[in-house]
Amino acid sequence: MATIEHHTPADSPVTPPDGLRPRAQRTVTTLIAAKLELAPGKEALCRLRNVSTTGMLVETGHPLTRDDTVVIELRSGERLPATVVWTDEGRVGIKLDHEIDVASTLRPQVVKAKGHVPAIGRAPRFVVTAPGRLSSLGRSCPVMVENLSQSGARLTLSNDIPLGAPVTLTIAGLSPRACSVRWRNELHVGVAFIDLISYAELSAWLAGASHNN
Known part of the structure; x- marks a missing residue:
């Protein structure tokens, strides 16, 4: 999801909602999906909501407590170590270990992974182990989902699927996704979803998957 980059004077994301308001500082308001590494x-x-040089206001359905150490991984692959300083019903204030240049950190970057075409950033990818089924032209085969994002997945399967083939991926707990085959090798296939998985659906699915492991 694209950044909404309007700059407004605002309290630091590391300030609790009910805390005393310090001197205002420049904060960028965003709506960016990211990966939160807990351990x-x-x-x-x-989702990153407010970003300043020293901290962020983050939305997450995962329960966190004050003083938890986390890492925020951005779409560019940049990793930002941080510490939780307050929590409030799904919103979390974190203090970054090191100051950042906000504009540079949030600027979309072209990335290229092996076997992929260049793209402006990538949706956060999550390592999973989930059985699924890939269907195409009236035929289907079992697959194992190895990683998953809002925009695509990497699958292990034995069948030969041609590049560009229209397929449907079904994973228990998620709505079936129409997708296309973007890359493949002897063991793996990368698929891109025609329509993104919504933030709410993927967030809830990942939380359930973590509880089942």
């Missing part, structure tokens, strides 16, 4: 191998989807 090695433990991840959640989040």
